Amino acid sequence: MGDDKVRITADLADLVKPITLPPAAQKLFLALVYLQDQTDHRWTRQNWEDRAKVRFFCGLGDLRALGCAPKARNARFFQTAVAALAQRPDLFGKIELCTASGHLLWSFSAKVWQAMSKMEPYGLMRIGDIARIAGGPDLVLLTQIVVQRGKxxxxxxxxxxxxxxxxxxxxxxxxxxxxxxxxxxxxxxxxxxxxxxxxxxxxxxxxxxxxxxxxxxxxxxxxxxxxxxxxxxxxxxxxxxxxxxx
Incomplete structure (x- = not known):
């Protein structure tokens, strides 16, 4: 997967402040922020508008390997997470679980792309940090702490x-x-x-x-x-x- 860190911008941390999600959805959201940066359409300062229209996919096994999902080979975690994230057009233009083929399809919203295009100030989040999320305000706290701790x-x-x-x-x-x-x-x-x-x-x-x-x-x-x-x-x-x- 390459580098085990991803840039979290202050604008993204502020975007997710008022958003309430179950623990599985919090973890999956941040995992996909990380995986987006591993594609050939990485987070960028410029020309992000076209990238917001492109869909991407990854295997469920890749998400399990990141440690953000249970290793047990059932889809309940992903079903819960995707159902919640599909109700958030402020985060995703499209997110869909394909259990038969064992992969997940997504495209982030223009709001997320815009927030990630403003690359300063920012903090670096390790992919392993996602496993610390237990629910409640954890998504808000993790993203804010990551951005703030370098100040x-x-x-x-x-x-x-x-x-x-x-x-x-x-x-x-x-x-x-x-x-x-x-x-x-x-x-x-x-x-x-x-x-x-x-x-x-x-x-x-x-x-x-x-x-x-x-x-x-x-x-x-x-x-x-x-x-x-x-x-x-x-x-x-x-x-x-x-x-x-x-």
Missing amino acids: HMPNFVLTGRDLGLDSPDAGDPDLFDLRAMRRRLEPALRRWAGYIGSPVHLGYEQRGHMPGYVRARIRFKGRPNFWTDAAIQRFPLNTKVFKIAP
């Missing part, structure tokens, strides 16, 4: 909508229930802190003019690190702050 001061923001949470106030879609957000985000962050190799500093921020939590800000120390201990723990007034250790 001097890794820092990104998630909203309740990014994690599939409805606002408790129909008139204010930015609000989220703090307890629900903590249940969904913190167990996953604890696992990814182990992947990063350092604690994650998490701040649930409110607006300055009225109570109500509207975003989760996530920081961690990069390599090389330019965060001071004081700066990484400094959040706006009325922020609820946690240190998530591996």
